[in-house]
Amino acid sequence: MIVVRASRRNTLVRNKEGELLECTLRTKFLDTVVGDQVTVNEENVIVDRRERKNLLRRSFEERQKNLVANLDLLLVITAPPPLFNTKIIDRMLVGAHAENIKTALVFNKCDLNDCVTTGYEFETKFEVSAKFEKNLDVLFEFIQPFSHIALCGVSGVGKSTILKKLIPSAQAKTSEVSERTGQGKQTTSEAVGYMRGDSQLITDLPGVQAFGLTHISAEELRFAFPEFAQVKCKFRDCSHRAEPGCLIKDALESGSIARFRYDSYIEILSELEQSLPY
Ligand SMILES: Nc1nc2c(ncn2[C@@H]2O[C@H](COP(=O)(O)OP(=O)(O)OP(=O)(O)O)[C@@H](O)[C@H]2O)c(=O)[nH]1
Ligand SMILES: [Mg+2]
Ligand SMILES: [Zn+2]
Missing domain, CATH: 2.30.24 (Transcription Regulation, Sacy; Chain A)
Known part of the structure; x- marks a missing residue:
């Protein structure tokens, strides 16, 4: 059960x-x-x-919030600015990759604005409009083989709207983003799993505001950036920070790794180093 x-x-x-x-x-x-x-x-x-095959979680120092278990796919949902936030996107991707959960990036609300997806070439990406049902068929076909899928993202990007397109009978509330701040209103307040047919579970998660990752190690962090792994920096324990001859730094200079991705990496690395016990 x-x-x-x-x-x-x-x-x-x-x-x-x-x-x-x-x-x-x-x-x-x-x-x-x-x-x-x-x-x-x-x-x-x-x-x-039963023992979990994976557990998506957030953490800050000793505190940990378990979000959802036994995922086959995490859909990281985003939308045009001001909701577009690469720092949070990258943290969600790392949180999933550290648990060996497959991910895909969904840029929703592409009716409002062109989605800028540069820098995420390593990811499976979809540009959709849930509201106008644009490209949803492509996304829905992609997710078909996965048994347990969760929708994650900041408040207001349209997670529950996508869920209701997937499962029209789902009783999930949605509400407009605030006109004043441009941010969502934390409409979904807890994780809820809905069955799609007899065998697929879709979990709608509440909007994340922060996504601490102090439970992962520096090594796991390096492996959680797929485009870093492709570069194969020759130093096994390289932090890719200031080591001379670091190939990641070269890739950054040549533009094959996006600056914002590297910045996300350094930010998370510093955070987990600071939370290490002395
Ligand atoms: N223009 C446009 N608006 C959309 C689209 N998808 C969703 N919205 C609107 O965005 C607002 C927020 O949608 P929700 O589905 O409630 O967002 P959410 O991600 O579930 O938000 P939380 O539950 O607060 O985390 C609603 O007013 C939706 O109608 C879209 O493709 N285009
Ligand atoms: Mg919601
Ligand atoms: Zn390096």
């Missing part, structure tokens, strides 16, 4: 017959998130959780 909603009070679990059961946890040590495979007894008590 699979968890489709996990709030502090109760947990919603879908059984094999497709029924939704309101469950409680046997102990407070058994934390669950959407996507977890669990065992439920006759009293609707969750008694066990």
Whole structure:
């Protein structure tokens, strides 16, 4: 059985017959998130959780927020400025890559503005308009083989709108971005998984405002930038910061690695170095 909603009070679990059961946890040590495979007894008590194949999470120093488990694909959703934010996009991509979760970038609201996708050549990319149903068929065909997909992005980029195009019966709220700030209103407040047909789970995540990554190591971080791996910097432990002869720095100068991607890398690296215990 699979968890489709996990709030502090109760947990919603879908059984094999497709029924939704309101469950409680046997102990407070058994934390669950959407996507977890669990065992439920006759009293609707969750008694066990299967080992996770991956767990998308955010962290800051000792604190960690688990977002969703057992993903096959993370759709990182973005939209034209002021919602376009490469720092957050890169953090979501790193968070997924560090857990071996496949990713794709979805530039939504391309009816409003041309999407600028330069620098993300290494990613699978889609330019869509959920509102005007532009290119959605291409995106939907791509996601077909994946069993568990989550939609992630800052508030207001259109995650819940895309979800409702995927699953028209889904009861997910959407609301306009604020006219004053141009930002979303945190409409989705918790992760909810919706079934698309009998075998595909789509999880709509709340808008992220920050995406701390202090739980990953410097080595994992280097591997989480696919275009860095392609360059094959000859120093195994190179931080790509100031080492003489660093091939990443060369690639940066020649423009084959985007400056903003490198800046994201350095920002995350500094953050996780600072949070290391002395
Ligand atoms: N112009 C345009 N507007 C869109 C498009 N997709 C969604 N919107 C609008 O963007 C606003 C925000 O959409 P939501 O789906 O609520 O955004 P969200 O990402 O789920 O936001 P949170 O739940 O707050 O994280 C709504 O007013 C949508 O109608 C699009 O393709 N084009
Ligand atoms: Mg939403
Ligand atoms: Zn290097």
